Amino acid sequence: MTKFSSILLVLLLIAGSARAELEISVSGGTIRAQPIAVVPFRQGPSEPADVAAIVAADLSRSGQFLSLARSDMKGFDPLPTSEAQVDYRTWRALGQEALVIGNVQALPGGGAKTVAELYDVFRTQKILTVEATATRPTEWRSMAHKVADQIYEKLTGTRGVFDTRIAYITSTQASGRRQFKLIWADADGENPREIARSFEPLLSPSWSPDGKRIAYVTFEGGRSKIIIQTPATGDYVTFLGEKGINSAPAWTPDGTRLVVTLSFQKNSDLYVIDLATRSRRRLTDSFAIDTAPTVSPDGRTVAFLSDRSGSAQVYTMSIDGGEARRLTFEGRRNEQPRFSPDGKTLALVNYDTSGYRIGLVDVATGVMRLVSSGPLDEGPSFAPNSAVVIYTRQGTAGAELATVSTDGSVRQRLRHTGDVREPAWAPYAKP
Amino acid sequence: MAGGFAPKKGKRRLTAEMNVVPYIDVMLVLLVIFMVTAPLLTQGIDVELPQASAQTLSADDEPLTLFVDARGDYFLDAGGDPKKALADQIVIDRVGAILRNKPETMVLIRADKAVKYDRVANGMSLLQAAGAAKIGFVTDAPSAPRSSTANKRERG
Amino acid sequence: MLNNKWFACATLALAAVATGCSSTGDKNANGTAEAVKPTTTSQGSAAAAPSGKTSVTTPAATQSIVYFDFDSSDLKPESKDVVAAWAKYLTANPTAKAQLQGNTDERGTREYNLALGERRSAAVSSALQSAGVAASQLELTSNGEEKPVALGHDEASWSQNRRVEIVGQ
Numbered sequence: 001m002t003k004f005s006s007i008l009l010v011l012l013l014i015a016g017s018a019r020a021e022l023e024i025s026v027s028g029g030t031i032r033a034q035p036i037a038v039v040p041f042r043q044g045p046s047e048p049a050d051v052a053a054i055v056a057a058d059l060s061r062s063g064q065f066l067s068l069a070r071s072d073m074k075g076f077d078p079l080p081t082s083e084a085q086v087d088y089r090t091w092r093a094l095g096q097e098a099l100v101i102g103n104v105q106a107l108p109g110g111g112a113k114t115v116a117e118l119y120d121v122f123r124t125q126k127i128l129t130v131e132a133t134a135t136r137p138t139e140w141r142s143m144a145h146k147v148a149d150q151i152y153e154k155l156t157g158t159r160g161v162f163d164t165r166i167a168y169i170t171s172t173q174a175s176g177r178r179q180f181k182l183i184w185a186d187a188d189g190e191n192p193r194e195i196a197r198s199f200e201p202l203l204s205p206s207w208s209p210d211g212k213r214i215a216y217v218t219f220e221g222g223r224s225k226i227i228i229q230t231p232a233t234g235d236y237v238t239f240l241g242e243k244g245i246n247s248a249p250a251w252t253p254d255g256t257r258l259v260v261t262l263s264f265q266k267n268s269d270l271y272v273i274d275l276a277t278r279s280r281r282r283l284t285d286s287f288a289i290d291t292a293p294t295v296s297p298d299g300r301t302v303a304f305l306s307d308r309s310g311s312a313q314v315y316t317m318s319i320d321g322g323e324a325r326r327l328t329f330e331g332r333r334n335e336q337p338r339f340s341p342d343g344k345t346l347a348l349v350n351y352d353t354s355g356y357r358i359g360l361v362d363v364a365t366g367v368m369r370l371v372s373s374g375p376l377d378e379g380p381s382f383a384p385n386s387a388v389v390i391y392t393r394q395g396t397a398g399a400e401l402a403t404v405s406t407d408g409s410v411r412q413r414l415r416h417t418g419d420v421r422e423p424a425w426a427p428y429a430k431p
Numbered sequence: 432m433a434g435g436f437a438p439k440k441g442k443r444r445l446t447a448e449m450n451v452v453p454y455i456d457v458m459l460v461l462l463v464i465f466m467v468t469a470p471l472l473t474q475g476i477d478v479e480l481p482q483a484s485a486q487t488l489s490a491d492d493e494p495l496t497l498f499v500d501a502r503g504d505y506f507l508d509a510g511g512d513p514k515k516a517l518a519d520q521i522v523i524d525r526v527g528a529i530l531r532n533k534p535e536t537m538v539l540i541r542a543d544k545a546v547k548y549d550r551v552a553n554g555m556s557l558l559q560a561a562g563a564a565k566i567g568f569v570t571d572a573p574s575a576p577r578s579s580t581a582n583k584r585e586r587g
Numbered sequence: 588m589l590n591n592k593w594f595a596c597a598t599l600a601l602a603a604v605a606t607g608c609s610s611t612g613d614k615n616a617n618g619t620a621e622a623v624k625p626t627t628t629s630q631g632s633a634a635a636a637p638s639g640k641t642s643v644t645t646p647a648a649t650q651s652i653v654y655f656d657f658d659s660s661d662l663k664p665e666s667k668d669v670v671a672a673w674a675k676y677l678t679a680n681p682t683a684k685a686q687l688q689g690n691t692d693e694r695g696t697r698e699y700n701l702a703l704g705e706r707r708s709a710a711v712s713s714a715l716q717s718a719g720v721a722a723s724q725l726e727l728t729s730n731g732e733e734k735p736v737a738l739g740h741d742e743a744s745w746s747q748n749r750r751v752e753i754v755g756q
Contacts, residue, residue, distance in 0.1 A: 075524025
């Protein structure tokens, strides 16, 4: 563990210019991290990013790999940058199971092309050649994440999520008042950018399926409103500002409609709103609270929270309306369901004697597994590969984010100087 | 169990069958005795079990050898060209890196018999500086029929 | 508490005199004073008056807060005085308005709590309406768990956060 933190430290120093807002640490797990050596790629001295360092940090942060520290490569100069220079005996002696070498070719205009190669040290053979490109200096980090994603996928069989983004809400004291910010950052916490800032609460960020727009709730002006914003440009529209509650926006997978909670008819109910025509259709009509909708990836089913049975439980129903079917029976309450991108799992917040914990429900069988320890966990959001869930937990110094792999084997904590919560993992960017 | 053999009330008649009840009693007692003594017996036998370490991957068994040639130059059989003489610092860096990442690696010194004792001692201190707690010396057994086999002695 | 009440009475009297003398424009404040004056002996109404009179910026007095049990929107018996005081004020001043701001503690998810906060303000609203207040005088809002008054993570803090604040406008 100390070795790992020293790697992180070194890499953070190298990262230098790009300041991370979130401090990410692997906080435990049950699997053995696979040793991997990512030797420095051949690249110019003062280029926008040390590509190999970012790849190594990504792999280590996943918890499934342990990158060889740069300091431990010092005695082995010259380090390989081509297949002919790879001496498997060296890396075997260092206990490494995989080796990554590469070349970064800077292109005119600030872009670059990286070609990296992955070797299996025990089978002494090349198993993958990776290519990634950047067109601007600001895309170099993203290029490195793409390399890491492909290496991760080759070695684990699961698509990587290093080249993705996470939106979250921070709450800090600013000049005696509580200030709320909606931030989006790279999945490694680097490159944080502000989407919205308010002295009134912000909540429920939700990415459009193409990852280009984000819907969220603001209390600016004292009342809840749903905003849809394009973070890349900053353009936004106030999508809904009805009397009463406007909350919990959830996109349909085709990106044409939002399922939201409105209470202008005296009670929180779900409505389906067409983005283009703004026409609305009432989905639920009960005396109970119906909120926190999530739409299945096939676009047919809505899961939501309702307390029609007396306590909050998760129900499912067709997006075209009809009868709601109760899905959860375990625990005293179940709130805030979220479909996984592959549609197989539903993450939710389960409340029982040990407090609020994140549960994963197998949609096919209805079996629930609790994957967090509580007592005040909430806000689950799936990574686009459906293999990791990010959520909010109560840390010692306030709310912080945490991730857990869906098999429970890897855990991370993401800390911020203030409260940080309501994470929303953006989907894979559509090419 | 024994109900079938119990004398019937009232009528007493001779039966031609053997009374097996005492035999069963004896058998059960014997069984208990064996059950009790069996574990004691196996415990009493002194067996020297083979020592197996948890990680027995064949590739992990490769020892790391520091060669000291007749001129007193150092060579390592891991990392780069094994025929290139190494500076002291490189030896520390390499061995240190290997031991940090694979602490179970066995470290051996193979020194030419003509080399000065001083160079071997220095090599040993380099290995210690790199974190090697146990260093083996490789020697050729004198006039041994299998001269190629290395005879290892460990130094704490 | 006693001091507060006396102070409230004093300001009330002063305000009544002042507004009575100055103009007829400020009907709201004037009406408040008159409506409450005869009943200053009863609990709670003394505090309700100034908060009704001094409009939005004044922080709500303790007698303008209705507390709830966990995950409940049922009015507790001890809230009766608050409701009665506000019902008296609002029925006496049909032009006056009040905002009912529902709040919850941090437990549970934010979206559920937003709905629960609104349900609490609706509970206060229906209590006021059954006491004769017009629905048009009441505005219901919910802050969910976003605006706690106590920041601890224990029942002592939570019980203070599960509340509806009645703010005169």
